[in-house]
Amino acid sequence: MSGLRERQKADRKQRIIAAAEAQFRQLGYEETRIESIASAAGVSVGTVYNYVQNKSDLLMILVTEHTDFVKDEVDKLIRDPPRNPVEAVFGLFVTMTRHSLNHLGKENWRHLVGLSIAHRKTMIGERFAQHNMTLHDRIIRMLDALQDNGVLARECDTRQLGGILFRVETMHYIELASNDAVTFEDYKKLVHEDMQFILKPYASSRW
Amino acid sequence: MSGLRERQKADRKQRIIAAAEAQFRQLGYEETRIESIASAAGVSVGTVYNYVQNKSDLLMILVTEHTDFVKDEVDKLIRDPPRNPVEAVFGLFVTMTRHSLNHLGKENWRHLVGLSIAHRKTMIGERFAQHNMTLHDRIIRMLDALQDNGVLARECDTRQLGGILFRVETMHYIELASNDAVTFEDYKKLVHEDMQFILKPYASSRW
DNA sequence: GAACAAAAATGAATAGGTTCATTTTTATGT
DNA sequence: ACATAAAAATGAACCTATTCATTTTTGTTC
Numbered sequence A, B: 001m002s003g004l005r006e007r008q009k010a011d012r013k014q015r016i017i018a019a020a021e022a023q024f025r026q027l028g029y030e031e032t033r034i035e036s037i038a039s040a041a042g043v044s045v046g047t048v049y050n051y052v053q054n055k056s057d058l059l060m061i062l063v064t065e066h067t068d069f070v071k072d073e074v075d076k077l078i079r080d081p082p083r084n085p086v087e088a089v090f091g092l093f094v095t096m097t098r099h100s101l102n103h104l105g106k107e108n109w110r111h112l113v114g115l116s117i118a119h120r121k122t123m124i125g126e127r128f129a130q131h132n133m134t135l136h137d138r139i140i141r142m143l144d145a146l147q148d149n150g151v152l153a154r155e156c157d158t159r160q161l162g163g164i165l166f167r168v169e170t171m172h173y174i175e176l177a178s179n180d181a182v183t184f185e186d187y188k189k190l191v192h193e194d195m196q197f198i199l200k201p202y203a204s205s206r207w
Numbered sequence C: 001g002a003a004c005a006a007a008a009a010t011g012a013a014t015a016g017g018t019t020c021a022t023t024t025t026t027a028t029g030t
Numbered sequence D: 001a002c003a004t005a006a007a008a009a010t011g012a013a014c015c016t017a018t019t020c021a022t023t024t025t026t027g028t029t030c
Helices: A004-027 A034-041 A045-051 A055-079 A085-118 A123-148 A158-178 A184-199 B004-027 B034-041 B045-051 B055-079 B085-118 B123-148 B158-178 B184-199
Strands: none
Touching (some): A004 A034, A004 A045, A004 A055, A004 A085, A055 A085, A085 A123, A085 A184, A085 B085, A085 B158, A123 A158, A158 A184, A158 B085, A158 B158, A158 B184, A184 B158, B004 B034, B004 B045, B004 B055, B034 B045, B055 B085, B055 B123, B085 B158, B085 B184, B123 B158
């Protein structure tokens, strides 16, 4: 009852995911062949499709697993944020972005983002939307924490402000991921400037 | 020398584009087959590829052609903008979005956006980036006009503010295009709220 | 108008993700 | 251990975008 079947299933899935991760990282999304993942995992092509819906789903699984790991770091930031609101929000974004690029690199991310927009109704679209939602929520929670600390104007609607900050950052992230000419430093500079501009009217000046 | 060849070439290209437009509109990007476009245009599959780089390029061509048409309307708005900055910017966005959705519909747009992010280095990526740049520029020009009219604070950096407005709107647009559950009314409401929030500190209150 | 070269059209071949009918493996009851 | 059913693996077949060697058309020169 412990389940030889269960164990084998879990094993195979792990092997498939590990093979996919290695190849996506080394070759990038486009150059990676399902057949190659299958043989690296020691299964047939058909078997891969018994475990994942399709190629992009495989990429999404990697993101989801890794995000769980990053969440802790982000939550630590939220629990005890810098007193300067700009730095607080900025730090949150930079942490997320650094991790995601280190993990999978630009090429995979641009495909992930692109596919999740093009195929919103499918697995990848749904899951990515949810993934974004959690980021969105954390920003709002951080803003709430900043209000509690008295460094962000009480009267401002954190839900709305959070949404705006999230959208601006996401666009910068997309530009970073999709354009090889944009460096992480460029991204940081632009995000920092924009956070500063948007928060200026609401950030108390006593730090 | 007038060029039978030239004329035929132009004719064929037009037929291909027209066939593509009809089918993209009727069936959507994914359901449209190159073979079907070819036969509707009265040419072979290979010939289609003599005229366009690939399927997504075909979609991009439609956008480009149509945009030229919308530009006039937008420029009119910029030349004589509403005195209320929120309405001015909002009007610009709504005009663009209404046209683009009427023309090609959500499904085509989500593929266009998705592909242009995933394949930035290719034709479609480059061209779409440029397409966005022109929108970006118009917003800044509109903000400059608003400053000239004395309804937008002189001291604010229109380049930066324009970038922020552009990014927020673009994300709302992406959400609209990629999510069937989001209506045009939803989009308008959200964009309007965000424009209001962002512009509040810089918009003079004398209208 | 015949011959030649350049340009363009053609559709069969390719490639790679995805599906599916078939085969193999595992669990269960006797 | 054997029979049987359920679950899973398999790889050949499928679908489409894209490419490319070949054929056809067009322009030019004599």
